[in-house]
Amino acid sequence: MIGVVAAGGAVTTMLVGLVTNAVSESEWPGWLGWLQRHAWFSFAVLGGALVGLTMLLAALSETQTPPQSNEPLRPEDRSEPPGAALVLRSLPRDTAAFTDRSAELETLVRSVRVSQESGSALPVHVIDGMPGVGKTTFAVHAGHVLSERFPDGQFFVNLNGHTTGRTPVQATEALASLLAATGVPVQRIPVGDDVGAVTEARAAMWRSGLADKKALLILDNASSYRQFEPLLPGGSGCLVLVTSRKRMAVDEEVILPVAALPPEHSVDLFVRLSGRPTDLLDHAVLADLVGLCGYLPLGVSLLAARLRHHPSWSAEDLRARLVAARDRLGELRAGERAVAATFDLSYRDLGPEGQCFFGRLGFYPGTDLDAYAGAALGSVSVAAAREQLDALYDAHLIDEHPGSRYRLHDLLRDYARGLADEGGTMEHVQAVQRVCTYYLAALSVANGHILRGGAATPALPDVASRVETPPMESRTTALGWLENERANVLACIRRANSLALHELVIRMAAAMAPFLRQAGPWDQAVSLHRAAAEAARHTGDRRALACALTEVGVIRRFMAAYPEAIEALNEAVTEYEAVGERRGKADALNQAGIVSYMIADNDAAARAQTEALALYRDVGDRLGQANALADLGMVRRQTSRFDVAVEDQTEALSIYRELGDRYGEANSLRDLGIVHCLMGEYELATRRHRQAFDIYQELDDRVHQAYALNELGVVRRLTGDLPGAREAHAQALEHYTELGERFGRANSERHLGVLDRMEGNATEAIRVLEAALGSYRDLGSRGGEAAALGELGVAHGLVAEQDHAVEAFQQSLEILRALGDRCGEAEVLNHWGVLVHASGDWAASRGYFEQALGLARAIRCPLEQARALEGIGRCNWMADGPAQAADSLNEALAVYRRLGANRAADAVERLLVSQAG
Numbered sequence: 001m002i003g004v005v006a007a008g009g010a011v012t013t014m015l016v017g018l019v020t021n022a023v024s025e026s027e028w029p030g031w032l033g034w035l036q037r038h039a040w041f042s043f044a045v046l047g048g049a050l051v052g053l054t055m056l057l058a059a060l061s062e063t064q065t066p067p068q069s070n071e072p073l074r075p076e077d078r079s080e081p082p083g084a085a086l087v088l089r090s091l092p093r094d095t096a097a098f099t100d101r102s103a104e105l106e107t108l109v110r111s112v113r114v115s116q117e118s119g120s121a122l123p124v125h126v127i128d129g130m131p132g133v134g135k136t137t138f139a140v141h142a143g144h145v146l147s148e149r150f151p152d153g154q155f156f157v158n159l160n161g162h163t164t165g166r167t168p169v170q171a172t173e174a175l176a177s178l179l180a181a182t183g184v185p186v187q188r189i190p191v192g193d194d195v196g197a198v199t200e201a202r203a204a205m206w207r208s209g210l211a212d213k214k215a216l217l218i219l220d221n222a223s224s225y226r227q228f229e230p231l232l233p234g235g236s237g238c239l240v241l242v243t244s245r246k247r248m249a250v251d252e253e254v255i256l257p258v259a260a261l262p263p264e265h266s267v268d269l270f271v272r273l274s275g276r277p278t279d280l281l282d283h284a285v286l287a288d289l290v291g292l293c294g295y296l297p298l299g300v301s302l303l304a305a306r307l308r309h310h311p312s313w314s315a316e317d318l319r320a321r322l323v324a325a326r327d328r329l330g331e332l333r334a335g336e337r338a339v340a341a342t343f344d345l346s347y348r349d350l351g352p353e354g355q356c357f358f359g360r361l362g363f364y365p366g367t368d369l370d371a372y373a374g375a376a377l378g379s380v381s382v383a384a385a386r387e388q389l390d391a392l393y394d395a396h397l398i399d400e401h402p403g404s405r406y407r408l409h410d411l412l413r414d415y416a417r418g419l420a421d422e423g424g425t426m427e428h429v430q431a432v433q434r435v436c437t438y439y440l441a442a443l444s445v446a447n448g449h450i451l452r453g454g455a456a457t458p459a460l461p462d463v464a465s466r467v468e469t470p471p472m473e474s475r476t477t478a479l480g481w482l483e484n485e486r487a488n489v490l491a492c493i494r495r496a497n498s499l500a501l502h503e504l505v506i507r508m509a510a511a512m513a514p515f516l517r518q519a520g521p522w523d524q525a526v527s528l529h530r531a532a533a534e535a536a537r538h539t540g541d542r543r544a545l546a547c548a549l550t551e552v553g554v555i556r557r558f559m560a561a562y563p564e565a566i567e568a569l570n571e572a573v574t575e576y577e578a579v580g581e582r583r584g585k586a587d588a589l590n591q592a593g594i595v596s597y598m599i600a601d602n603d604a605a606a607r608a609q610t611e612a613l614a615l616y617r618d619v620g621d622r623l624g625q626a627n628a629l630a631d632l633g634m635v636r637r638q639t640s641r642f643d644v645a646v647e648d649q650t651e652a653l654s655i656y657r658e659l660g661d662r663y664g665e666a667n668s669l670r671d672l673g674i675v676h677c678l679m680g681e682y683e684l685a686t687r688r689h690r691q692a693f694d695i696y697q698e699l700d701d702r703v704h705q706a707y708a709l710n711e712l713g714v715v716r717r718l719t720g721d722l723p724g725a726r727e728a729h730a731q732a733l734e735h736y737t738e739l740g741e742r743f744g745r746a747n748s749e750r751h752l753g754v755l756d757r758m759e760g761n762a763t764e765a766i767r768v769l770e771a772a773l774g775s776y777r778d779l780g781s782r783g784g785e786a787a788a789l790g791e792l793g794v795a796h797g798l799v800a801e802q803d804h805a806v807e808a809f810q811q812s813l814e815i816l817r818a819l820g821d822r823c824g825e826a827e828v829l830n831h832w833g834v835l836v837h838a839s840g841d842w843a844a845s846r847g848y849f850e851q852a853l854g855l856a857r858a859i860r861c862p863l864e865q866a867r868a869l870e871g872i873g874r875c876n877w878m879a880d881g882p883a884q885a886a887d888s889l890n891e892a893l894a895v896y897r898r899l900g901a902n903r904a905a906d907a908v909e910r911l912l913v914s915q916a917g
Contacts, residue, residue: 002138002447035497052897076690091140091143093667101481104138104211105145111254122238125242133260133296134296135247135258142241148308156218157177164651168198168223175206179205191559199230202230206231210234215237215241216242218243225757246651261290263290269304269639272304273304273305281315282315285316286315289322298905302708303395305346339475343412357377357380357770360378360431361377364431366488367487368401368488372470373488375438377431381468386557416735421867432499433600438467439492442472445488446479446515447478447515486515489508490512505531507534509528509551517558530552532548532551533548533552546572546573549569549588550569553566553567557598565595566592572588583616584623590608592629593605610632622655623664625655626655630667632648633647633648633675637674639820644860645671646672653668658889670688673689678823679860682718682899690712693708706744707744709735719901719902722759725755726752732747747772747839749768749769753766754791757794763799765795769795783824785815793835797838802835804864806835822855823864826855833845833871837875842875845871846871846872849875852864852871869895870892892908
């Protein structure tokens with residue numbers, strides 16, 4: 001996979017959701033100029049913003065899943081994006097064995113200095129040379145030397161261009177890792193089925209993030225220019241060092257060939273690393289030794305290590321052994337033979353146990369490993385694996401990496417694979433089985449920390465229960481382990497798949513599913529679960545096939561590929577039915593219901609969630625019951641069935657609390673707050689949103705803190721606290737902008753646009769609301785689109801653009817009626833009534849208000865009921881006189897006072913006083 005060593009980088013998910021509409025405060029006096037010529041616009045009434053944001057995707061981080069999902073966002077998924085203060089310094093450790101490359105280093109430093117001082121773009125520097133010549137060592141050393149010139153970060157990526165047993169890293173995968181390493185939330189990383197388009201989109205985001213930065217990027221072990229070209233930063237201030245065994249045809253490149261060391265430098269390196277006094281070494285023999293290993297730094301280092309570890313040997317002894325090793329490897333090409341002879345010499349010096357352990361490392365599918373994976377490969381204890389790894393490191397047969405991890409040089413990997421192949425296919429298969437079983441056991445421990453309360457972890461094979469796993473005491477350590485091992489686990493799954501180890505593929509894909517749901521990249525997750533589905537078809541395991549299809553459906557939903565999600569989930573339901581698996585069927589139905597909700601098929605959503613709920617109750621799955629109830633509550637709210645929504649969500653809340661599921665508890669509290677706001681119970685709504693916010697803060701979930709802030713802002717606006725509302729929405733907008741969460745950002749912009757309109761700045765309101773509308777349409781959010789259109793209609797009316805206002809109202813109503821959102825429909829009808837009233841057509845205006853009143857009473861939406869009553873009263877006032885308006889106005893006044901909408905109440909009261917006067 002990808003060797004990105006990054007400080008604090010994480011991966012989480014594009015958020016695409018469907019929102020519903022709710023009521024917001026309306027303010028009649030904002031209708032400016034031409035509206036103010038009409039007498040009844042001298043009062044102030046609350047008017048036209050939309051409340052009730054549906055929080056659909058609630059449990060993830062690059063990504064939100066709905067409240068019923070098992071995976072909340074990780075704190076790591078909420079780090080700063082490129083361009084923020086985050087500075088990554090991810091270069092590997094500079095080696096103490098670096099020998100004199102002063103000419104090459106001076107050339108590179110001079111090239112960088114000239115470019116920076118002249119203000120010209122830094123060219124790509126390609127470091128090429130034969131295997132073992134020290135290209136990577138030189139690049140890393142140069143990176144450390146130049147690091148102060150590139151203060152915005154240093155990145156290192158191993159592209160595996162010439163790594164035995166590993167396919168070269170694709171540009172799209174490398175870009176996903178780089179973006180995640182720089183803190184881009186998973187929901188911002190582009191995904192899709194068109195690899196070319198996804199690569200282009202990720203490359204554009206990468207270039208944009210580094211556009212004005214001074215950063216250093218080392219692309220190690222490249223196979224071709226085509227492989228790394230999309231990874232090149234767009235800005236002129238970034239330095240790119242590429243290492244490759246082949247010379248690249250790069251535009252405006254600077255080629256830095258790294259040749260074998262001069263003989264005298266080779267001898268100096270040997271003496272320094274051997275630990276022997278110079279005067280005790282025969283320089284003629286040393287010259288032969290370094291010549292026999294081709295003057296390659298890797299070979300020289302290994303030879304020196306052999307002599308240092310054998311005090312009784314002389315340089316002549318070492319030369320004799322090396323000559324014998326070269327003879328054994330005579331079938332290799334000259335350059336390979338030279339360095340491989342040094343490997344063979346070191347290998348034969350290990351002893352039987354060390355040789356066996358080293359040979360088995362050749363079977364490892366991953367890039368780097370720790371003592372636990374080493375123990376599984378070597379079939380030894382972790383303590384013994386540590387001893388063996390330390391011995392191999394001392395012998396220069398493996399390299400040490402941060403975090404007590406190790407990796408093989410590509411040539412040593414080749415050599416180990418050659419040794420491993422001598423053991424035959426069966427030993428290869430057994431080694432892969434052992435390391436996959438280890439990862440299954442470790443994934444089970446990690447999942448115990450990241451799954452929500454009440455969620456079941458995938459079953460383990462019996463042998464996995466006896467495997468030693470690393471300590472993971474908390475969610476944070478579990479996520480750190482998963483992030484470190486992600487590439488290795490996926491590489492193991494691919495190797496298992498190539499060896500037709502279908503059962504392991506199925507189990508490991510299921511074990512990785514909870515992490516990949518939240519961490520992505522989602523296109524990678526889809527490929528994994530499709531492979532698991534194929535493996536299940538090979539084995540005839542229909543239950544496993546259904547599980548894999550369910551995961552495909554979930555991830556396709558995250559990617560907003562709704563038809564594909566429905567297709568996979570429906571097939572999963574069929575497979576679960578075939579094997580009589582009721583809980584699995586319930587899971588698939590629950591996920592299918594979420595997709596139906598998001599595409600505004602509320603009837604289908606309600607049917608799916610109702611059936612899922614019954615199945616969860618039958619099998620006694622409490623978390624499943626809570627999830628289905630919570631999702632059903634959102635469907636009821638979206639269709640303005642507020643009483644039932646409260647019942648469903650309250651029952652879900654009770655179960656979440658019983659299970660100790662804090663995310664589920666917070667999500668249900670937040671949704672209850674939205675429903676109470678729609679019902680005009682503002683004090684209770686505030687309390688619920690505040691409770692949800694406190695839990696999200698405890699969980700360090702800034703995405704959902706922002707959701708709660710937006711909802712608190714709405715309640716403040718409805719109760720007349722406009723400064724408090726602006727503060728809450730602005731803070732939410734800041735969170736969403738930092739996290740790259742477009743859906744939440746659109747909601748905050750819409751709410752701020754309402755405040756602009758209410759404060760008399762209609763032109764700014766139109767600008768902000770049009771931006772929000774564009775985002776909703778890009779995201780496919782029909783509810784958000786309807787909400788923004790309704791507010792745009794009000795704002796256009798304020799600046800006397802009546803045709804635009806009518807068009808916006810018509811479009812909004814069409815969407816709201818398709819969604820079944822009667823509360824939103826009543827709100828837009830009230831807005832339209834105000835617009836028509838301004839033209840002096842009292843009868844037509846009263847018609848809109850009467851329609852709104854009928855809807856509001858039917859669904860018990862008191863704010864829209866009061867607004868409709870006020871509108872009817874004002875129409876009657878203008879058409880028939882004050883006496884005919886008193887009843888409607890007094891009823892509206894009573895509702896406003898009960899709701900705490902005091903600004904609107906004061907305006908009506910002033911009008912009634914004027915009548916009395």
